[in-house]
Amino acid sequence: MEKTIFAATTLTAEHLTGKTFYVIDLFPYPQFVMDEDGGNKEFDTFEAAQAEADDCQGGIVAVF
Numbered sequence: 382m383e384k385t386i387f388a389a390t391t392l393t394a395e396h397l398t399g400k401t402f403y404v405i406d407l408f409p410y411p412q413f414v415m416d417e418d419g420g421n422k423e424f425d426t427f428e429a430a431q432a433e434a435d436d437c438q439g440g441i442v443a444v445f
Contacts, residue, residue, distance in 0.1 A: 400444050402430035407439030
């Protein structure tokens with residue numbers, strides 16, 4: 382399984398294990414998606430982060 386992130390980096394499943402994922406919404410300006418407490422919303426899986434990014438107008442997934 383491969384996922385393309387930032388259209389320039391291709392990662393395999395082992396690269397995505399044990400990472401923290403964030404969603405950045407590019408509309409109307411780049412900003413992290415926030416949780417109810419005002420902190421950056423964190424995701425444990427790429428799929429969950431991608432689902433959140435799909436709900437944004439210009440969402441992308443960031444891996445840290």
